[in-house]
Amino acid sequence: MYSVNVRDHFMIAHSFRGEVFGPAQRLHGATYVVDLELRRAELDADGVVVDIALAAELLRSVLAQFNLRNLDEDADFKGRNTTTEFMARVIFDRVAVRIAAGELGPHAGGLLAMRVRLNESHVAWAAYEAAL
Amino acid sequence: MYSVNVRDHFMIAHSFRGEVFGPAQRLHGATYVVDLELRRAELDADGVVVDIALAAELLRSVLAQFNLRNLDEDADFKGRNTTTEFMARVIFDRVAVRIAAGELGPHAGGLLAMRVRLNESHVAWAAYEAAL
Amino acid sequence: MYSVNVRDHFMIAHSFRGEVFGPAQRLHGATYVVDLELRRAELDADGVVVDIALAAELLRSVLAQFNLRNLDEDADFKGRNTTTEFMARVIFDRVAVRIAAGELGPHAGGLLAMRVRLNESHVAWAAYEAAL
Amino acid sequence: MYSVNVRDHFMIAHSFRGEVFGPAQRLHGATYVVDLELRRAELDADGVVVDIALAAELLRSVLAQFNLRNLDEDADFKGRNTTTEFMARVIFDRVAVRIAAGELGPHAGGLLAMRVRLNESHVAWAAYEAAL
Amino acid sequence: MYSVNVRDHFMIAHSFRGEVFGPAQRLHGATYVVDLELRRAELDADGVVVDIALAAELLRSVLAQFNLRNLDEDADFKGRNTTTEFMARVIFDRVAVRIAAGELGPHAGGLLAMRVRLNESHVAWAAYEAAL
Amino acid sequence: MYSVNVRDHFMIAHSFRGEVFGPAQRLHGATYVVDLELRRAELDADGVVVDIALAAELLRSVLAQFNLRNLDEDADFKGRNTTTEFMARVIFDRVAVRIAAGELGPHAGGLLAMRVRLNESHVAWAAYEAAL
Numbered sequence: 001m002y003s004v005n006v007r008d009h010f011m012i013a014h015s016f017r018g019e020v021f022g023p024a025q026r027l028h029g030a031t032y033v034v035d036l037e038l039r040r041a042e043l044d045a046d047g048v049v050v051d052i053a054l055a056a057e058l059l060r061s062v063l064a065q066f067n068l069r070n071l072d073e074d075a076d077f078k079g080r081n082t083t084t085e086f087m088a089r090v091i092f093d094r095v096a097v098r099i100a101a102g103e104l105g106p107h108a109g110g111l112l113a114m115r116v117r118l119n120e121s122h123v124a125w126a127a128y129e130a131a132l
Numbered sequence: 133m134y135s136v137n138v139r140d141h142f143m144i145a146h147s148f149r150g151e152v153f154g155p156a157q158r159l160h161g162a163t164y165v166v167d168l169e170l171r172r173a174e175l176d177a178d179g180v181v182v183d184i185a186l187a188a189e190l191l192r193s194v195l196a197q198f199n200l201r202n203l204d205e206d207a208d209f210k211g212r213n214t215t216t217e218f219m220a221r222v223i224f225d226r227v228a229v230r231i232a233a234g235e236l237g238p239h240a241g242g243l244l245a246m247r248v249r250l251n252e253s254h255v256a257w258a259a260y261e262a263a264l
Numbered sequence: 265m266y267s268v269n270v271r272d273h274f275m276i277a278h279s280f281r282g283e284v285f286g287p288a289q290r291l292h293g294a295t296y297v298v299d300l301e302l303r304r305a306e307l308d309a310d311g312v313v314v315d316i317a318l319a320a321e322l323l324r325s326v327l328a329q330f331n332l333r334n335l336d337e338d339a340d341f342k343g344r345n346t347t348t349e350f351m352a353r354v355i356f357d358r359v360a361v362r363i364a365a366g367e368l369g370p371h372a373g374g375l376l377a378m379r380v381r382l383n384e385s386h387v388a389w390a391a392y393e394a395a396l
Numbered sequence: 397m398y399s400v401n402v403r404d405h406f407m408i409a410h411s412f413r414g415e416v417f418g419p420a421q422r423l424h425g426a427t428y429v430v431d432l433e434l435r436r437a438e439l440d441a442d443g444v445v446v447d448i449a450l451a452a453e454l455l456r457s458v459l460a461q462f463n464l465r466n467l468d469e470d471a472d473f474k475g476r477n478t479t480t481e482f483m484a485r486v487i488f489d490r491v492a493v494r495i496a497a498g499e500l501g502p503h504a505g506g507l508l509a510m511r512v513r514l515n516e517s518h519v520a521w522a523a524y525e526a527a528l
Numbered sequence: 529m530y531s532v533n534v535r536d537h538f539m540i541a542h543s544f545r546g547e548v549f550g551p552a553q554r555l556h557g558a559t560y561v562v563d564l565e566l567r568r569a570e571l572d573a574d575g576v577v578v579d580i581a582l583a584a585e586l587l588r589s590v591l592a593q594f595n596l597r598n599l600d601e602d603a604d605f606k607g608r609n610t611t612t613e614f615m616a617r618v619i620f621d622r623v624a625v626r627i628a629a630g631e632l633g634p635h636a637g638g639l640l641a642m643r644v645r646l647n648e649s650h651v652a653w654a655a656y657e658a659a660l
Numbered sequence: 661m662y663s664v665n666v667r668d669h670f671m672i673a674h675s676f677r678g679e680v681f682g683p684a685q686r687l688h689g690a691t692y693v694v695d696l697e698l699r700r701a702e703l704d705a706d707g708v709v710v711d712i713a714l715a716a717e718l719l720r721s722v723l724a725q726f727n728l729r730n731l732d733e734d735a736d737f738k739g740r741n742t743t744t745e746f747m748a749r750v751i752f753d754r755v756a757v758r759i760a761a762g763e764l765g766p767h768a769g770g771l772l773a774m775r776v777r778l779n780e781s782h783v784a785w786a787a788y789e790a791a792l
Contacts, residue, residue: 160727165781200686201688202686252691254669
């Protein structure tokens with residue numbers, strides 16, 4: 001199995017609901033350094049898993065939907081805790097839809113799986129992965 | 133599949149037995165930077181894989197059993213080489229027992245797998261992973 | 265010249281005022297991974313620059329004043345932009361006051377200089393340094 | 397499952413053919429920081445996945461075939477794009493042959509799988525993994 | 529003293545002349561992860577060392593002059609070894625000229641010094657720093 | 661001012677004397693990832709600060725004096741605490757003597773200063789720097 005990873009980041013404010021979160025129930029924020037990993041069984045005719053420039057652009061475009069915003073004000077997340085693992089899934093889903101729509105080019109049909117990892121500090125990160 | 137990772141470290145002395153270890157048969161030591169990764173299929177009602185504060189506390193508590201000690205003097209390791217991979221398994225087992233005992237809270241029953249990685253330098257690390 | 269560095273982090277929400285900040289004028293947030301470096305010309309009688317455990321506690325205590333908060337609501341920062349470089353200076357000043365008050369122990373009088381660096385992502389950081 | 401990883405690097409020149417590569421069709425180069433991960437189900441009698449010194453030597457020896465060279469002039473890669481993912485596979489195959497030839501010692505027969513990851517910058521990497 | 533750092537990278541081919549370089553006399557290449565650090569004594573009216581977006585753009589623009597090229601074919605470097613430390617200086621000089629020309633905006637006059645560091649692998653880097 | 665850095669590591673056991681060290685008074689150990697930085701005002705005729713291969717060899721040779729040993733048994737350190745900052749100085753001094761003896765080659769006379777940094781974990785490091 002081959003895999004390719006591109007990295008970018010976004011910075012957001014948010015707050016959590018639930019006693020388990022303690023002081024993180026207050027409005028605070030995070031920098032998320034995001035790793036987007038794409039997997040396929042064989043390389044395409046050009047010798048790549050995916051056009052890495054397109055993958056980087058797609059990741060940047062999806063992260064721009066959240067970057068420099070307060071997630072508490074995003075209608076899509078109403079009533080949800082925008083935890084690191086939750087956001088990994090949200091980004092996975094939004095990237096997956098756009099891959100399905102062809103944004104990674106004609107050869108991207110061979111992609112089998114994807115992993116989105118959000119690094120929130122030097123001591124913590126979360127990820128979501130699934131088949132495509 | 134979701135995953136969450138917390139990082140901590142411990143510092144120990146030890147020596148190895150067996151010609152394969154060469155000069156590492158002498159008493160020496162290591163800093164192990166430890167990554168504890170927990171995986172589950174669905175988030176709990178709070179939107180998390182696990183209470184990350186509890187996970188960090190549990191990891192710290194298990195590492196404290198070894199931190200700033202000479203592993204050669206630990207009766208539990210008598211006759212064993214406390215290699216990086218061996219210690220990854222030891223930590224896995226001790227964390228797993230305490231997860232089973234409920235230390236990560238009532239929702240941690242959904243955890244499916246765990247990975248413990250010990251980074252011993254900028255050029256070497258070892259890990260142990262298994263289902264919970 | 266000797267130096268010692270301890271690392272910790274904090275997570276905050278804030279917004280900036282001024283056209284130069286573009287979309288960062290919106291409420292957003294950041295994880296700051298903080299490096300606190302202390303310098304002195306000679307080691308003390310124990311052979312250290314400073315009691316590193318006390319230094320780590322002091323850093324944690326100062327960061328706790330901001331951690332998991334919205335800096336826009338902090339009266340101390342009214343009318344100021346809490347940029348990365350500004351916060352590096354704020355932390356420098358608060359740590360310096362407590363060093364002067366003796367929180368790093370009796371031998372810390374030999375400290376000559378300090379540097380506070382805030383890493384805000386994998387591609388950007390800012391710092392403030394000065395004599396003590 | 398246990399795993400052990402060793403890290404080394406190599407520096408090469410190359411160029412790519414195909415419009416998808418844009419300006420990377422020009423002769424350019426890369427530093428690849430290589431992670432070689434070996435996996436097995438149980439530790440050997442010495443308590444290790446593999447003799448890590450032998451693994452590091454083997455990796456260094458394979459990378460020396462490419463290090464400080466222009467891959468465009470390597471007859472083995474004639475007509476192929478030496479992309480990061482392609483080179484990950486090449487290194488996997490060459491290491492695998494030498495493991496099969498016994499270069500990792502008598503206990504290395506227990507190795508089940510291997511992963512070769514090439515880190516090409518702070519924002520991109522590629523890997524190839526398979527059973528041994 | 530305040531400082532701000534932005535990071536980017538470029539990938540080049542080159543070769544060196546001189547026996548001291550050994551096998552690096554062959555055509556090879558490198559990824560350089562570049563850290564551009566700017567220093568000033570006081571923050572500007574917005575509370576920053578420099579408009580970090582402008583600094584990142586300027587760095588990217590200067591690196592684009594070399595990125596994905598063979599430095600041996602660059603007329604500016606004829607008869608010179610494009611070592612890591614040499615390239616650090618070249619980038620310093622080109623960025624400095626553009627800062628002097630006002631590309632970092634009206635407040636950048638307060639900048640006192642700059643450091644350019646080129647990270648060429650996980651075990652080696654070089655830098656050039658000077659007053660502006 | 662130019663600078664060049666090479667990185668290597670060593671692993672040791674030791675214990676400390678003095679109440680300030682708390683549990684670190686027990687025999688324990690550490691991995692030290694070492695950064696050796698050399699500085700000079702102008703590049704030599706080859707365009708380098710120093711022959712980086714010689715610098716890496718020299719660092720490795722000095723670290724080999726300590727690697728995989730118990731520092732408590734080293735007669736040179738009798739009655740001293742082998743703290744991270746102390747060891748940074750020891751390595752500085754031993755490298756400096758060998759630079760003075762010509763081990764970095766005929767052009768190394770231009771070196772002005774050196775910094776030795778020992779990274780002991782992901783959250784702590786210490787350094788010693790001085791003129792040569």
